[in-house]
Amino acid sequence: YARESVVDHVSYFSKTKADEIRRRFLIANQLKGAAKRQEWELVYQPIVDVLTGNLVKVEALLRWQSHELGRVSPGEFIPIAEKTGQIIDIGKWVLEDVCSQLAYWRKTGRNAVPVSVNLSVRQLEQESFSTGFKGILKHWRIPSEWIQVEITETLSKGNLPRILVNLNALSRMGIRIAIDDFGTGYSSFSYLTELGLNDMKVDQSFIRATAQEADTEKLVRAMLQIAEGLGLQTVAEGVETECHHEKIKALGFTYGQGYYYARPQRAEVFEREWLTTKQNKSI
Ligand code: C2E
Ligand code: MG
Ligand code: MG
Ligand code: MG
Numbered sequence: 001y002a003r004e005s006v007v008d009h010v011s012y013f014s015k016t017k018a019d020e021i022r023r024r025f026l027i028a029n030q031l032k033g034a035a036k037r038q039e040w041e042l043v044y045q046p047i048v049d050v051l052t053g054n055l056v057k058v059e060a061l062l063r064w065q066s067h068e069l070g071r072v073s074p075g076e077f078i079p080i081a082e083k084t085g086q087i088i089d090i091g092k093w094v095l096e097d098v099c100s101q102l103a104y105w106r107k108t109g110r111n112a113v114p115v116s117v118n119l120s121v122r123q124l125e126q127e128s129f130s131t132g133f134k135g136i137l138k139h140w141r142i143p144s145e146w147i148q149v150e151i152t153e154t155l156s157k158g159n160l161p162r163i164l165v166n167l168n169a170l171s172r173m174g175i176r177i178a179i180d181d182f183g184t185g186y187s188s189f190s191y192l193t194e195l196g197l198n199d200m201k202v203d204q205s206f207i208r209a210t211a212q213e214a215d216t217e218k219l220v221r222a223m224l225q226i227a228e229g230l231g232l233q234t235v236a237e238g239v240e241t242e243c244h245h246e247k248i249k250a251l252g253f254t255y256g257q258g259y260y261y262a263r264p265q266r267a268e269v270f271e272r273e274w275l276t277t278k279q280n281k282s283i
Helices: 002-031 074-084 087-107 129-140 153-157 160-173 189-194 204-210 214-230 242-251 267-276
Strands: 040-049 055-066 070-072 115-118 147-151 176-182 199-202 233-236
Touching: 002 074, 040 087, 040 267, 055 074, 055 087, 055 267, 074 087, 087 115, 087 129, 087 147, 087 267, 129 160, 153 160, 153 176, 160 176, 189 214, 199 214, 204 214, 204 242, 214 233, 214 242
Parallel strands: 055 115, 115 147, 147 176, 176 199, 199 233
Antiparallel strands: 040 055, 055 070
16 A cells, blocks of 8 residues: 555656646747737736825736636746746736826826836846837836836846846836835845835735734844835835734834735726725725
8 A cells, every 4th residue: 555655646746747847838838929819917906105095006917817728827927938038028018008007097187106017037137128118108108207116136146237227227217116025035135225226015924924923023123124224115015904004004114015905906996996086095
């Protein structure tokens, strides 16, 4: 019996490994033409002032509803698109769509709200990135204050000189830059000052743990001190409960984002609930 179960285990393992490779291959394949088949959609998640609950900006998050594969989460397809290089086209689509949405909101008289867009290292390594970025904003006549970008600490593993040229160009255009998932990257602090950062988004794992663990709270306090030292505004990610909310308020975070305030929403829902009637959602 023991022997049998070992064999079972081995064959089960190799099957899942093969499945995993097949799935990655399928995803990369289906990513081709996803834009043409209109399988992309952006959802919008409010970022609020912790003290007042007022909307201050909104993060655009990509959703993929594949005809072949069904819903695939960005956590699964973004890393694949980064490996294959498809993230370059996807990233362009995202920025175009955000700009067209902002242009629509402007046209229909909505109050403007800055939209925060996630960037991949691969995009920032493109020599023409900042020029292309500028071109898209110009095409839609979107002021640079309406767009922000989020980058992660994986940056340090990329072509840093290239990335810095692009980031500095964005800064000069007046685009705000946020460091996303802060605390999860284990990267060196030395380059933090070179990125031209404006915001620090503390990863949701810390927000969750800080409600329970005193040691994590000390760590978060230290992050807030780094932010203060660098003159950055702070965003707490993944605020799910009243308890999280009270905690980040006590710690002194400027902004909060998470299911407690709002889930990522389709553009029409976000616009109905946050851009017209509920500009002062009380929490
Ligand atoms: P992120 O930029 O850190 O985005 C925050 C993630 O946390 C989102 O997951 C959001 O749905 C989720 N979230 C928000 N509030 C809560 C909460 O209260 N609790 C929990 N458990 N989760 C919460 P999502 O949309 O699945 O995106 C995952 C990641 O995929 C993003 O993490 C980002 O790194 C990447 N991503 C998403 N859209 C894009 C995009 O357009 N371009 C690029 N390059 N990456 C993207
Ligand atoms: Mg983000
Ligand atoms: Mg994040
Ligand atoms: Mg994240």
